[in-house]
Amino acid sequence: AKITFITRNGEKITVEGNDGSLMELAKQNNIKGIDGDCGGVCSCATCHVHVDPAYFEKTGTASEIENDMLELDDNVGEYSRLSCQIPVSDALDGLVLQVAN
Numbered sequence: 001a002k003i004t005f006i007t008r009n010g011e012k013i014t015v016e017g018n019d020g021s022l023m024e025l026a027k028q029n030n031i032k033g034i035d036g037d038c039g040g041v042c043s044c045a046t047c048h049v050h051v052d053p054a055y056f057e058k059t060g061t062a063s064e065i066e067n068d069m070l071e072l073d074d075n076v077g078e079y080s081r082l083s084c085q086i087p088v089s090d091a092l093d094g095l096v097l098q099v100a101n
């Protein structure tokens with residue numbers, strides 16, 4: 001699937017991936033602002049992204065644990081997700097994510 005990350009300084013980077021999580025994909029491609037400090041276990045929020053509203057249905061909403069984590073982040077919004085909690089799949093082709101950090 002082709003995934004586009006938009007960094008805080010407005011840079012648009014489109015990458016391709018087939019497995020792992022969106023956080024791992026971002027790390028593999030050195031996307032600025034996705035640190036994934038906890039290694040993908042939903043306990044750091046350094047992988048916070050805002051999903052483009054048009055794609056929110058495809059990524060689905062955050063789980064309860066994920067929401068608890070997101071609430072600690074100042075920059076949380078209606079379309080916030082932790083990218084380590086979203087598996088890369090063909091269904092996400094074309095997805096656009098705004099990096100939150």
Ligand code: FES
Binds near residue numbers: 035045047
């Ligand atoms: Fe830590 Fe996603 S990598 S919450």
